[in-house]
Amino acid sequence: MMNGITIGQAAVFAGVTIKTVRYYQKNGLLTEPARDSSGYRRYGPDALLRLVRVRTLAAAGVPLAEIGPLLDAAPASFAAGLAEVDRRLTERIEELTARRATLHRLADTDRTLLPDRAVALLSRLTDLGVPAAEVAATREGWVLARALLGTVFDDYLATVENAVDGGQQRHAASARLSALIDAKLRAAGVDPPG
DSSP: OOOSBOHHHHHHHHTSOHHHHHHHHHTTSSOOOOBOTTSOBOBOHHHHHHHHHHHHHHHTTOOHHHHHHHHHSOHHHHHHHHHHHHHHHHHHHHHHHHHHHHHHHTTSHHHHHSOHHHHHHHHHHHHTTOOHHHHHHHHHHHHHHHHHHTTHHHHHHHHHHHHHHHHHHHHHHHHHHHHHHHHHHHHTTOOOOO
16 A cells, blocks of 8 residues: 655645755755655655645745744744735735836836826827927926926926816816807807807
8 A cells, every 4th residue: 555655746746846855855844754665755645735835835935944934833823924925925016016017118218207197198288289399398307307306296297287187177168158159149140250
């Protein structure tokens, strides 16, 4: 009767190499199982569980020196340790996501140098009919302002947004008033000017 599996089978099961299993044993993370009558070391379910846990924690970035004590801790301490690993992974994922977003922004010069909010405002200025040369000059000025002002630049953008929104609202109100006047003039039989 077989009382476990060989080191090669254990390595395949855990998704590591035999060399890695031996490295974990050498560093005290796994105990070497006893040999069977054929001279093979046999890994049972408990050893496999520990091997998978070691591999999973190592892959999650836990230093090997911390894995042994974590695995040997009481269940509550083990759970708390896993929660801490999860927190660090989440933090790392957020950092990598931000780096990836920055990488994607490199293809668009404006998005490389300015926050999305500023790029959207430049687009709105173009949509409002601001001449391209003026939008380009604004962009250049904003890049330098952002470099000099840091986080204060966001406050400046809020002021610009308010001004643009106010101008659009005034323009829309003026257009509605002109349309109303034109309609009244036509109703009275008078051709509106222009």
